[in-house]
Amino acid sequence: MSGAKGGKVEIRAARPGDAGLILALIQELAEYERLRHECVATESEIAASLFASAPRTFCEIAEVDGQAVGFALWFYNFSTFKARHGIYLEDLYVRPQFRGQGAGKALLKHLAARAMHEGCARFEWWVLDWNTSSIRLYEALGARAMEEWTVFRLDGEALARLAEL
Amino acid sequence: MSGAKGGKVEIRAARPGDAGLILALIQELAEYERLRHECVATESEIAASLFASAPRTFCEIAEVDGQAVGFALWFYNFSTFKARHGIYLEDLYVRPQFRGQGAGKALLKHLAARAMHEGCARFEWWVLDWNTSSIRLYEALGARAMEEWTVFRLDGEALARLAEL
Numbered sequence A, B: 001m002s003g004a005k006g007g008k009v010e011i012r013a014a015r016p017g018d019a020g021l022i023l024a025l026i027q028e029l030a031e032y033e034r035l036r037h038e039c040v041a042t043e044s045e046i047a048a049s050l051f052a053s054a055p056r057t058f059c060e061i062a063e064v065d066g067q068a069v070g071f072a073l074w075f076y077n078f079s080t081f082k083a084r085h086g087i088y089l090e091d092l093y094v095r096p097q098f099r100g101q102g103a104g105k106a107l108l109k110h111l112a113a114r115a116m117h118e119g120c121a122r123f124e125w126w127v128l129d130w131n132t133s134s135i136r137l138y139e140a141l142g143a144r145a146m147e148e149w150t151v152f153r154l155d156g157e158a159l160a161r162l163a164e165l
Helices: A016-032 A043-050 A101-115 A132-139 A157-164 B016-032 B043-050 B103-117 B130-141 B156-164
Strands: A010-013 A058-064 A067-079 A083-096 A122-128 A150-155 B007-013 B058-064 B067-079 B084-094 B122-128 B149-155
Touching: A010 A101, A010 B007, A010 B103, A016 A058, A016 A067, A016 A083, A043 A058, A043 B043, A058 A101, A058 B007, A067 A101, A067 A122, A067 B043, A067 B084, A083 A101, A083 B043, A083 B067, A101 A122, A101 A132, A101 B156, A122 B067, A122 B156, A132 B149, A150 A157, A150 B043, A150 B130, A150 B149, A157 B103, A157 B122, B016 B058, B016 B067, B016 B084, B043 B084, B058 B103, B067 B103, B084 B103, B103 B122, B149 B156
Parallel strands: A083 A122, B084 B122
Antiparallel strands: A010 A058, A058 A067, A067 A083, A122 B149, A150 B122, B007 B058, B058 B067, B067 B084
16 A cells, blocks of 8 residues: 555544544554554543543544544653653554654654643653664654663552552 | 651642642652752642642652651553553652651552552553662562563653754
């Protein structure tokens, strides 16, 4: 597939009617990250989270010629040292047949501009270590790897056990 | 200092009058993390973020015999694969003279219980790689290091540059 080479990438906020599209994109991303088995989200759950009356999670869609080519899903984090919010990018995904047209960069630029506009201290995300093509893009855009930090996660039975200690 | 050995650790939500205390605890944490130079937060900024009408950031105080011994500052993150919110712990700190009395564990248990109660998918945080005493506690509580992920950060001039691309 050639995608829509040459078309201009447009970024728009997701709307309630996009829940099915967003779920499909999330599932494609899970496949790409080799984590499809972890992806149990449903369309109604996505709609409930993103389009609540006071949502805590937000989504932008990248389009070329009116066709969805990717998305960015994000929320606000917080830096205590700066006492300012930041933007945390939970997911960034561009469909394989539409890569190389700047959609990923356009989504990142859009969120960077929002961060600046809102006085955010930072714009952050995680990346899987083997995803070298993404890492190259991030570094080219000036992002730096916070190598000295490790993410810890508690979920499933371990989370339930600590809650009951 | 002996602290208040033997006293029971109580966890309570931070109140507007706590902003000065919370700033002092954040500054102590920055000192401990060897990042004091990055800590530019002010009391009024802390108050504005934590005690807004619809805050996005939350704080719990740990007390022993009515004396503040530590704090946890957190916000909601989101898992697209689960389509559920999680709790992200931005800062956890116990004053050195009060360590070893279970205040850190009590703060973690409190947030784990909240995560379970609210149907959150996960409870996550980052830790500095050299902070082995904390890492030992986290692992003992069942948390696992997500070694395959690296945190990327864009801030300062690099953030402004991407916003203007």
